[in-house]
Amino acid sequence: MSQSTPRVAPLTQPYPPEIQAQFDRIMRGAPPLMLFRVMAGHARAWDKFRAGGLLDPGPLSLRQREIVIDRTCALNKCEYEWGVHVAVFAGPAGINGEEIRATVQGDATSPCWSLAEQALIAAVDALHHRATLSDAEFAALSAHYDEAQILEIMLLCGFYRTVSYLANGLRLPLEEKAARFPT
Secondary structure, eight states: OOOSSOSSOOOOSSOOHHHHHHHHHHHTTSOOOHHHHHHTTSHHHHHHHHHTOOOSSOSSOHHHHHHHHHHHHHHTTOHHHHHHHHHHHHHHHTOOHHHHHHHHHOOTTOTTSOHHHHHHHHHHHHHHHHSSOOHHHHHHHHTTOOHHHHHHHHHHHHHHHHHHHHHHHTTOOOOTTSOOOOO
16 A cells, blocks of 8 residues: 655655654654655644644543554454554564454453453444444443543544555555564
């Protein structure tokens, strides 16, 4: 899917000082991702994008957050964002190789998931396919997660669906150090 050139040209160095400072805060010294360089070239889109970011410490654990993000991106066939998150966060989140594969090739019944994670994956799948949760799905989620966590799960699914639209629709080339979908 990815080609060498995105459909919208990214910013190139030198970046305006305000943008460089934003990249430095977000990337913590690493070069800015292609997605960020494309978005930052359009002030309104960049501001809205950054305002929707959900990578701050929230009500979910790092592991829970990354399972939601990885599964959402996998369902949207967004190897770009999935690969960035797997490369950067899978290790710190304690997501192993079998679980990484299951975000792409498995489902809520994959044996690698705990009961709470099965409910999480089922919710992500339901939101992706139907944009809602059945009463049974909501009850299963509520057995393991509180209201703030459930809202965060829904926000993450929506935000990373949007990120998937951007990365896929813009045909962003895969980041060099990002993971690749399992074959």
